[in-house]
Amino acid sequence: MSVLAALAMTVGVCLAVPQAAHAVSHISVTSTTVAAGDTFTISFNGTAGFAMTAAGENFYAGSSTLGGLPAFTTIDSCTGNTAPCTNFLTIGQRVPLGDLAEGQAFSGTLTLRVNPGTPSGSFVLRYQLYGGGGEATEDGPTITITDAPPPEADIAVAVTAHPQLGILVPHLTYTLAARNTGPAAITSATVTAALPPGASATNLSAGCTTSTGTVTCTYGPIADGAHATKSFRVPLHLLSLGPVTVTGTRSASAPTDPNAANDSSSATCNVISFILASCP
Known part of the structure; x- marks a missing residue:
């Protein structure tokens, strides 16, 4: 006290x-x-x-x-x-x-x-x-x-086509577009195109290779909101007839793609003969 x-x-x-x-x-x-x-x-x-x-x-x-x-x-x-x-x-x-x-x-x-x-x-x-x-x-x-969530970058694949007809070298040109809808930048991507049975591919863009029934295209960096394209030709011949459908699908990309719904796209050309075809 x-x-x-x-x-x-x-x-x-x-x-x-x-x-x-x-x-x-x-x-x-x-x-x-x-x-x-x-x-x-x-x-x-x-x-x-x-x-x-x-x-x-x-x-x-x-x-x-x-x-x-x-x-x-x-x-x-x-x-x-x-x-x-x-x-x-x-x-x-x-x-x-x-x-x-x-x-x-x-x-x-x-x-x-x-x-x-x-x-x-x-x-x-x-x-x-x-x-x-x-x-x-x-x-x-x-x-x-x-840990911070890893960055994501959504790739939207689009396939378009147009014919180049005539007697000399008739063909269909298919273009594979990879658009980055973000939010991050894409560092690399691969789109694989499935060809119809019996079709072949020529005149491939740089970064594309072909094997039986497929064309595989690799893309470098794509900024958010930007896009990149690759193309190739499907030759026509005397017996070409009917629909020619090419389907492109994202097969790989970095960083992670969060949306699979827009990973594939198709384009079809209707061939009547090597001098008559339409690609809607």
Whole structure:
């Protein structure tokens, strides 16, 4: 018992014994699951339990295999600060609040971006109002970091045809178009065309090869919204007669194609003879 308390009991005076001042803050987050490369925002508010000089709300990563918070996150923005928000040593990040009077309310936000390439893991978001003393470090929510979803690029395949007739070298020209509908850029793609039985292919574009019954065309990079084309000829002969259908299908591409519904297309030419054909 303190001397002050003992003296109060001796003289019969009801005297409150001073207690350590305590600052109080509370936090919330926009999401507890964040993909690498994305952001999450911490909102905080509270009341200073005593006068504080150069106070700040500090944030740390507890129970983490990812290291200190500055090791895998970058400050994107903040509010409520009286100076630039900054890394606090190598272990945390701070929103400076300036001088706080006893009982003064404070609030703000800190938006952190998880560094691209951060491996999946989790951490306990810890927080503390500090400035020449302050509240103990508290545990907040557990935040889970997930691998960023892989990029996707949708290829829409289109096949068109037109005839080149005459006595010399009659043929049908088929064009395989690969259009990138995004959202990412295409780094490579392959479209395979199925030929009708007995048909052959000539005059292939660069990047195309043929074997019995097929033509395979490879494409290099295609930007989002752009397209690339390859073509080849199907020769006509004296006995050519009936429909000549070529079907082109995406057989490979990178990155992943999320939509299989537009991976194939066909074009049909109706051949009456080597001098008469139509391709609608």
